[in-house]
Amino acid sequence: MPLAVNIALGAGADPAVFALTVALATSNSFILPTHQVNALIMGPGGYKVTDFLRAGGIMTVLFLGVMMLMLNLIY
DSSP, X not given: OHHHHHHHHHHTOOHHHHHHXXXXXXXXXXXXXXXXXXXXXXXXXXXXXXXXXXXXXXXXXXXXXXXXXHHHHHO
């Protein structure tokens, strides 16, 4: 976050938009089972990392597209 705010200040942009972008992008963890909930369902559900890559890749692209669209519309 501090790096994004400093870049915004250096570029003369609104630091809140840069901070919000970083905050939203950090919640985008659909590709790998790095979150505790994903790891909990991985074993009993019989999922593999490739299953997360296949489903998470689509969700990641959708998430980034909607996030960038909404940030541009709101700010």
